[in-house]
Amino acid sequence: MKSSQDHLIEELQNFMDGDLEHFQTLGKKIIKAFKRQQRIMEQSDRRQRQEYDQLQDKLIEVEALNREIEETQKEVVFTMGAIGESRSKETGNHVKRVAGYSKILALAWGLKEAEAEMLKQASPMHDIGKVAIPDAVLNKPGKLNEEEYQTMREHAQLGYEMLRYSNRPLLLAAATVAYEHHEKYDGSGYPQGLKAEEIHLYGRITAIADVFDALGSDRVYKKAWKDEDIFALFRSEQGKHFDPKLIDLFFDHIEEILKVRETYKDQFD
Amino acid sequence: MENLHIEATKYTPQIDLDAETGVLHFSGKSYPENTFDFYQTTMQWIKEFFEQEMITKSRLEMDIIYFNSSSSKLFFDLFDLFEEAQEKGHTITVNWLYDAENENALEAGEDFKEDFESLDFNLIEK
Numbered sequence: 001m002k003s004s005q006d007h008l009i010e011e012l013q014n015f016m017d018g019d020l021e022h023f024q025t026l027g028k029k030i031i032k033a034f035k036r037q038q039r040i041m042e043q044s045d046r047r048q049r050q051e052y053d054q055l056q057d058k059l060i061e062v063e064a065l066n067r068e069i070e071e072t073q074k075e076v077v078f079t080m081g082a083i084g085e086s087r088s089k090e091t092g093n094h095v096k097r098v099a100g101y102s103k104i105l106a107l108a109w110g111l112k113e114a115e116a117e118m119l120k121q122a123s124p125m126h127d128i129g130k131v132a133i134p135d136a137v138l139n140k141p142g143k144l145n146e147e148e149y150q151t152m153r154e155h156a157q158l159g160y161e162m163l164r165y166s167n168r169p170l171l172l173a174a175a176t177v178a179y180e181h182h183e184k185y186d187g188s189g190y191p192q193g194l195k196a197e198e199i200h201l202y203g204r205i206t207a208i209a210d211v212f213d214a215l216g217s218d219r220v221y222k223k224a225w226k227d228e229d230i231f232a233l234f235r236s237e238q239g240k241h242f243d244p245k246l247i248d249l250f251f252d253h254i255e256e257i258l259k260v261r262e263t264y265k266d267q268f269d
Numbered sequence: 270m271e272n273l274h275i276e277a278t279k280y281t282p283q284i285d286l287d288a289e290t291g292v293l294h295f296s297g298k299s300y301p302e303n304t305f306d307f308y309q310t311t312m313q314w315i316k317e318f319f320e321q322e323m324i325t326k327s328r329l330e331m332d333i334i335y336f337n338s339s340s341s342k343l344f345f346d347l348f349d350l351f352e353e354a355q356e357k358g359h360t361i362t363v364n365w366l367y368d369a370e371n372e373n374a375l376e377a378g379e380d381f382k383e384d385f386e387s388l389d390f391n392l393i394e395k
Contacts, residue, residue: 003305004346036345039380044338047373 008033073170074121080174081124084159087131087138093264094213095124100260101209102202108249109201122174123206126181129159156182157191173202181206184241196243204243208234208250211241212257217266270321273314281307282333286314291327297334304339312347319354327359332366332395334374341377348385355388363390 106116159178180203187195270288277283282297301307365378382390
């Protein structure tokens with residue numbers, strides 16, 4: 001369909017072809033049309049400016065909200081990790097080191113930065129299930145008997161139950177880590193006795209990170225193992241307790257791992 | 270003459286043209302890809318409606334919350350049709366509906382009202 005301007009152009013053409021009588025009317029119409037056009041443009045410019053301003057304001061708002069959500073999530077996750085920690089014999093920096101080692105291994109495995117970072121944030125919650133373990137078992141000085149040991153082992157399942165109903169990828173990753181960080185590559189771990197690739201990568205990674213840190217740290221009840229002894233154990237457990245490929249990656253990236261350990265080393269007064 | 274009904278889409282308004290009551294209603298958004306093509310049927314219908322002179326009184330209800338520049342241009346053409354019909358003796362009322370929070374809709378309505386002084390053009394807050 002032709003717009004009224006198209007008609008004017010047509011009329012102008014007719015006029016130029018010799019129809020002088022229409023001159024007055026046509027001139028008025030053209031002027032009117034131009035004025036209208038001008039007004040439409042002004043209106044449109046005004047509106048565009050407003051719309052763009054609004055859009056920018058909204059964008060700033062959304063970005064701030066996003067940051068808020070991310071920060072809240074990190075804080076909640078970290079607090080939950082701290083709660084788990086307070087129920088374990090591990091020290092404050094243990095979860096930070098495990099988080100750091102886990103990310104290094106995840107990146108070495110080939111996971112993208114975002115997923116590796118998610119695992120880093122999720123791994124501090126690996127022992128969250130310990131909040132539900134009775135004090136008598138958790139704080140018992142000395143060796144646990146078989147029954148107590150079984151109770152203690154329930155923390156993996158309990159942690160999983162606490163986190164599994166979330167829809168958040170981060171909490172679901174944490175659920176997996178809590179559930180599977182005591183599984184062993186050869187199937188002799190708990191709670192499910194999963195084997196090899198049946199164990200989620202997150203579980204396989206956290207297992208190495210957790211054990212490496214536990215062995216390499218001084219505790220009030222034990223001295224840290226020497227690195228060479230830990231490395232010897234890791235080599236002998238390659239394919240038994242631990243994923244053989246991940247152990248190779250662990251040694252490939254040992255310098256980075258030791259750097260994390262140094263950064264977050266425990267301070268005893 | 271048959272009534273014309275066009276369902277709203279994401280980019281175009283709902284249009285209800287009633288030949289018996291003379292109520293012509295537009296509501297929604299108007300930013301079609303090709304504005305003049307989209308409104309062709311509507312404009313044709315309105316021209317015929319005025320030509321047939323079945324009734325001599327009609328009311329245009331414009332409840333447009335958002336529109337692009339070419340729709341603005343088309344609305345000028347639309348009001349031209351109403352102005353012409355009025356000059357021929359038809360009684361016309363134009364109601365431009367706007368939301369109190371929608372400054373742009375009000376400003377545009379004021380602009381049209383100013384341009385069509387002879388029309389009974391009402392700005393109505395919803």
